[in-house]
Amino acid sequence: MCLYWFEIQVHRRGKVAPIYPLTDGLGRRRRHDAGTDVVLLNGSTDQPPELLGNKGFGINAMRHRGLAVPPAFCITTDVCARWFANPDDTMDGIWSKVCDGIRCLERESSRTFGAGPRALLVSVRSGAAQSMPGMLDTILNLGINDSVESALAEEFSSAFARDTHDRFLRVYRNIVLADGDGVVPDDPDRQLRGAVEAVFGSWTGERAVAYRRHRGLDDLGGTAVVVQAMVFGNKDSDSGTGVLFSRDPRTGANTPFGEWLVGGQGEDVVSGTADVEPIEALADRLPAAHDELMRAARVLEEATGDVQDIEFTVEEGKLWLLQTRAAKRSAQAAVRLALALRREGLIDDAETLRRVTPEDVRTLLLPALQPETRLAAPLLATGLPACPGVATGRAYTDVDDAIDAAERNEDVILVRTSTSPDDVAGMLAARGIVTEIGGATSHAAVVSRELGRPSVVGCGRGVADRLDGKLITVDGAHGEVREGLLDLASWSESDSPDLAELTAIAHRHSPLRAPLIAMLTALHSSQRADGATS
Amino acid sequence: MIELQLLQAVRLKGRIAPADLSATIGEDPATVDEAVASLSASGLLMTGNSLRLTTDGRARLTELLAEERAGADHVAVAAAYSDFRSVNADFKALVSDWQLRDGSPNAHDDADYDAGVLARLDRVHGQATPILAAAAAQIPRLATYADKLCAALEKVRAGETAWLTRPIVDSYHTVWFELHEELIVAAGLTREEEADAGHA
Secondary structure: OOOOHHHHHHHHHOOOOOOOOOEOOOOOEOOOOHHHOEEEOOOOOOOOHHHHHHHHHHHHHHHHOOOOOOOEEEEOHHHHHHHHHOHHHHHHHHHHHHHHHHHHHHHHHOOEEOOOOOEEOEEEEEEOOOOOOOOOOEEEEEOOOHHHHHHHHHHOOHHHHHHHHHHHHHHHHHHHOOOOOOOOOOOHHHHHHHHHHHHHHHOOOHHHHHHHHHHOOOOOOOOEEEEEEOOOOOOOOOOEEEEEEOOOOOOOOOOOEEEEEEOOOHHHHHHOOOOOEEOHHHHHHOHHHHHHHHHHHHHHHHHHOOOEEEEEEEEOOEEEEEEEEEOOOOHHHHHHHHHHHHHOOOOOHHHHHHOOOHHHHHHHHOOEOOHHHHHHOOEEEEOEEEEOOEEEEEEEOOHHHHHHHHHOOOOEEEEEOOOOHHHHHHHHHOOEEEEOOOOOOOHHHHHHHHHOOOEEEOOOOOHHHHHOOOEEEEEOOOOEEEEOOOOOEOOOOOOOHHHHHHHHHHHHHOOOOOOHHHHHHHHHHHHHHHHHHO | OHHHHHHHHHHHHOOEOHHHHHHHHOOOHHHHHHHHHHHHHOOOEEOOOOEEEOHHHHHHHHHHHHHHHHOOOHHHHHHHHHHHHHHHHHHHHHHHHHHEEOOEEOOOOOHHHHHHHHHHHHHHHHHHHHHHHHHHHHOHHHHHHHHHHHHHHHHHHOOOOHHHHOOOOOOHHHHHHHHHHHHHHHOOOOHHHHHHOOOO
């Protein structure tokens, strides 16, 4: 326990006027309070997500409930707003507090930032009050240089130390310096300062600004930066990293769902560059860590009243939670989970209705590949979903054969290594498109969207040979190819028990007896109006 | 020269109607018809509703491209291609942002958003122009891509935005992609190698 200035600030806060909201009644930004520039996320701060960012808020909430989370502090969204006005002075002004934050991480982890024999490395993450595309995301393993690498090699193994150093240099060059050949500073303090400024700078990147404008988030002040002690999923075979959904976000079933990668770090799971295993593999390999993870998932579900998407790392058999947030879910899962959580007494009727959007119900009433149908069919390939929709037909790998088959009125799926303009005639003839290589901006992705053909791209080498001649279903929403010609189905407001149950709840809370979508639309828009005036 | 131009155009399009061929290579229709008849007589082209290369036609094209490449400064071509790669990443990102917003199809109902993406196209075009000039200094045939990109860009600027990404026609994306194919070959690489390295 270290009683530094921010903790004193936290203790004092009970007696002073609340710092939140961020603006006064006239919409002016309130004068900045230096006490909230850097906040230790040890479970004791009661600052809102608007200041801590969603990640920082989640970490503090997990610590508050006694869960094992590596020590962390955050530089708040307020600092980001000031940084744009005056970067150098702002950084100089907060730097001693950032260093104090690092000292706290050092004490709690019994390690030293930038020096052996037990070196502390940190992760640096962006975190606004809402996540958004285009933001610089995560820099792992920061604080390493040649001498720290030697200390890590001495303490653990030279392979681990080398791997960690390489990962850091690659990411720092690519995302902080935006130059694959840039010179990475040796001094850990300078690395940290560069990373923090890069996170701030990404706030006004083209994509992030466009996203906020589109979503009406123009009033968000900036991003927070979370600095957290590293734990290492790449340390040994009793280490790894993964993601757990406390319940299945695809179907809404009450079964945990997740993925886990032995010996990997977070970026490996997210980028899909390595072979992840289902979460059950963790139960087989490290049952104690698995049990602890399930317990943490229950604690967080009960605390938040919602299904959680939890990022975790296991280091030498010990479980660490890194991040938690409400899970994104399918329309079906939104309905089923809301009803299940209500039955369990975790949420009330009003919240149940808030959890289901009119859009969810609309989606369910349209013909679609139902999760159960989809999951029961053997999975033949996965890739990036490039154009949404579902298409079924026979797989052809040769453009001329595909065109001939389509002229015989066969339903054709074109499967290619990659596509180029000379494949367009075949793409036009096909119902759906699958490629082995290429990303979300590849020719196949761009052209399939233009032609409105459901497509899955980048499924991996060898897929064309494996699929050739088979009857398949291309699921352009999930990025999957399944065996067989799968049927589409839709829910009905009167015949589907879940929608009937939801309708009954809505009747009790809606002044008008109307179809479910109309009642939900009225409820959601009145909530938005309340939110805008409060 | 017209033999190479013509075979390469058919190769890049896969199948092309004879009437579209003269437009895409920018030659007089009568000259093109004559060349098509002669290439078809020597077994290099399959004719019909659309033109396609025969196996011999592909072999002949490979030979002609190799001859053309032999006359170029490989270091200069490699440098031009390396510059192109970084602009290519920006171009592909903007095409994606044109088609998709937050993962859903762009409804094109927000003029500010669309204008923002099109402003990026102007920047990409500005960066691509000198790169293309450097490549064309080595391989003069490539100069035609500058004209075709300009033609597509002018249509987009005039509000005919389908000319940004529409397949089959010589939209900006179609021409850009064909130019990318040309530069890959000119740099002595293959598309598969480029795709594996994340550049395709």
